[in-house]
Each structure stands twice: as structure tokens, then as C-alpha cells.
């Protein structure tokens with residue numbers, strides 16, 4: 001999937017203009033940016049749910065699934081009913097996801113009566129079980145406790161290894177650094193993109209996320225420590 005010279009606005013307020021990028025097939029890309037920088041808007045455009053004022057999006061022959069930041073059901077629907085709406089799903093994958101996200105004991109419960117994190121787990125299983133080549137997941141970590149953030153990380157790596165192309169929007173750059181090959185920053189109506197290694201620099205965190213340089217350095221040290229830990233843990 002790629003897009004060129006995209007422009008979006010709401011009632012003549014420009015969100016971004018002339019942005020272009022390619023979503024690398026089979027890789028995980030994370031979209032970072034301040035509140036209101038346009039991450040959800042870009043996902044809506046890529047999913048074909050909002051039309052661009054200018055520019056083009058091309059995803060020939062690729063099925064796209066978009067999970068919005070806020071999800072709700074308007075009728076009483078159990079978790080099981082939600083997860084079986086689309087019968088064309090791969091049941092082996094669905095059952096493994098149900099297990100991974102601890103939904104077995106919640107299958108008969110009404111979604112609207114679950115806690116925020118339990119609802120998010122149901123929506124994530126719903127999203128990850130869709131038969132789509134491209135997954136657009138808007139702030140998937142919202143409400144998740146650390147246990148299920150870790151499970152979500154495992155699910156992401158599994159899905160990437162199964163050949164899916166994934167675009168996430170996140171505010172957690174440590175999580176982004178762990179899972180992403182590519183980082184896109186939305187900043188001042190523009191998109192700046194590159195490999196995670198190249199993009200996660202102190203200067204970019206200060207310039208694009210408006211962090212103080214001390215906080216940016218602290219996060220980058222945590223990312224470096226994590227890299228060392230991960231290298232060590234693969235040889236343990």
C-alpha cells in the first residue's frame with residue numbers, strides 16, 4: 001500500500017497536506033505524533049472511510065481492516081457473538097487469539113458490561129482474526145494492563161511472521177521500538193518516515209513529540225537497555 005500527496009481537512013481546517021509514504025509489506029510500522037496531529041485521520045483515509053481532498057491511496061488487491069481507537073456496540077452482543085460475526089475467519093487462529101487474550105471465560109458476557117481493558121481485548125481479537133492482509137490498529141494499547149500489552153506484543157510478532165502488514169498508532173515509544181521496523185511521525189501537517197533505528201533519535205523526539213531533551217534521552221536509554229536485554233535473552 002502506498003499513498004501520494006495526500007491532503008485531509010475537516011471543515012477547511014487542514015490536518016495534513018502533501019504527505020506520501022509506502023507501508024512496507026510484511027512489516028510493522030508505527031505512527032507517532034502529538035494528540036490531534038492526524039494519526040486517526042490518516043488511518044481513516046487509508047481504510048477508505050474518509051476521502052482525501054487531494055492525493056491518492058493505492059492498495060491493489062489487498063484487503064484492509066481498520067480498528068478505530070474507540071469501539072462500541074450499540075446492542076447487547078456477547079463477546080462470542082462479536083467474534084463469530086464473520087464466518088470466513090480462520091478458526092485455528094481465532095481460538096489461539098481467544099486463548100492468548102484470556103477471553104475464554106468472557107465469551108458469554110455482554111461486551112458493553114465488560115471493563116475497558118476486557119472490551120479492548122475482545123476488539124483486538126476481533127481485529128486480529130479478520131482475513132485482511134493489512135491491519136490498521138489505532139491506539140491498540142488503550143486500557144490494556146501490562147500482562148495483555150505483552151500478549152498483544154506476542155500476537156503482533158506472530159501476525160507479522162504470518163505475513164501481515166501492520167500499521168499501529170501509539171504513544172508508547174518503547175513499545176514502538178520493540179515491535180516496529182518503521183516509524184512515521186506526523187508533525188506540523190507533514191509526515192516524516194524511515195526505519196525505526198533511523199527515526200528514534202533524541203532530536204526527533206524533541207522536535208516531533210515536543211519532549212524535553214532529558215525525557216527523550218531517558219526513553220532512548222530505556223530502548224537501548226531493552227535492545228541489550230533482548231539480545232542477551234535470545235542467547236540465554
Ligand SMILES: Nc1ncnc2c1ncn2[C@@H]1O[C@H](COP(=O)(O)OP(=O)(O)OP(=O)(O)O)[C@@H](O)[C@H]1O
Nearest residue numbers: 010011015033034035036037038039040041042069
Ligand atoms: N470529525 C471531526 N470533525 C472535525 N474535526 C476533527 C474530526 N476528527 C478529528 N478532527 C480534528 O482533526 C485533527 C486530527 O485529529 P485526529 O483524531 O486524526 O488526531 P490524532 O493524531 O489521532 O490524535 P490523538 O493522539 O489525540 O488520538 C484534530 O485537530 C481534531 O480536532
